[in-house]
Amino acid sequence: MNSLRPKANIVPTQKRGHVQDEIADRLRKGLMVGAFIPGQVMSLRKLAASFGTSPMPVRDALGQLVAANALEEMPNRSVRVPRLTTDRVKDLFEVRELVESLAARNAARNATPALIRELQAINRDLKISIARRDVLAALAANQKFHFTLYQAADSSVVMPLIESLWLQSGPTMYCSFLAPDMPWDASAHTEVLEGLKKKNPTAVQRAVARDIRTAGRHLVQAGTFQLPGGMMMLPTEISLDL
Amino acid sequence: MNSLRPKANIVPTQKRGHVQDEIADRLRKGLMVGAFIPGQVMSLRKLAASFGTSPMPVRDALGQLVAANALEEMPNRSVRVPRLTTDRVKDLFEVRELVESLAARNAARNATPALIRELQAINRDLKISIARRDVLAALAANQKFHFTLYQAADSSVVMPLIESLWLQSGPTMYCSFLAPDMPWDASAHTEVLEGLKKKNPTAVQRAVARDIRTAGRHLVQAGTFQLPGGMMMLPTEISLDL
């Protein structure tokens, strides 16, 4: 009877109540994978149009990401992908080293043979991607390696923290690792696996700490994050085919 | 011309665009101060009615707090104050010890005489509140002591993490420290101040770690958080006079 009936989602209402979460997931993935340029503003309505929804779930998703420090809020109340300063990168990796070391140590205590096998498989993929110079796949494999390891720590307190820290460093890491001469040392991962096999949590902890420390050092040295935004061949417009 | 004109906020539109933030702040404060019982569900419309606004800004505020792990989302999509298990408390304080130790260490490097004086003043208030058995004031002073110290670390990465961790432990801490026999050792704070005066970051770090460790131990021992919800004289309904 009422003319206000909405146009009924183009998609046949896939899952009720999970729209904002799916949007948030796609945005998260996009941030990790470098689909968004540091400094890029995330327009509410444009994102909504891209997703084919109303601005409402997008607003919620952006709010989540802002609360997780994955996006930053400008005085205009617009949100954008944060551009990191050198100091902030140092801070970020200092904390990452600390927190992820803890997670790695605790994960090592709970390590099962199945976990070790899974990590070995992921590391194989990682090495292949590195050999192919496939930055995207390498970053994805690297993330998967770390997160499956940390997951074994079985801490619902630490995991969200680590996710937040990765989301913050994600876009910048992607940009920096686009430099073809960026060395990538996968030896730390090998040390992790050896430590797990020997059931030596301290060794695993040290290996993860070393991995993060060297990554952070390379990132600071490269310093690509302090270049003026908009460089590189990345699309200025939002690409949502994630 | 349109009849849809809303009823115009009772409050003469204090500040545009800061409604959701004020709501989030009041909820945060309420969580820290124990205005909400662990397990209590935060109803969107009821909160909105209490605040005298539409459910919209409340939805945003709750989303922020859920993203910060200060509130948890039930399968119903309702959000509630999380009730902590023993394991989670241990996790929480393990991470708190780690992260806040780092912040304390870095803060000690930047410590100024003014900061030391400020911390001394706060600690005086804390001791007075303890002597008076004023749990609320003591918790507030304790929080102020820690946060002003960490603020000196000048890290926009670490501070949000610490805030999130405090928000998670806030309600439970309040409930536990209601027990009149809960011992409160302020000696760690004295050690912190001495370390700051001697410009010894390691000493400050150790003191903060000890402070958190003992607090966590007492919390686990007391174990009040695992009592069935709804105990104590706390109001079941939401009290918003914060």
Next chain:
DNA sequence: GCGTCGCTTCTGTGATCACATCTCGTGATA
């Protein structure tokens, strides 16, 4: 030619509505 005013557009925010889902209470029936 350059600066400035004003308009158009776009931004996020808050309110209201419609709806699917779930809960809870009341009723009837066995």
Next chain:
DNA sequence: TATCACGAGATGTGATCACAGAAGCGACGC
């Protein structure tokens, strides 16, 4: 009396609308 079913209410979610502010941009005046 016990149990099941139906219904009324409440829940969060998403869409749409109204509005205030900022920003871009073009035209006009100096």
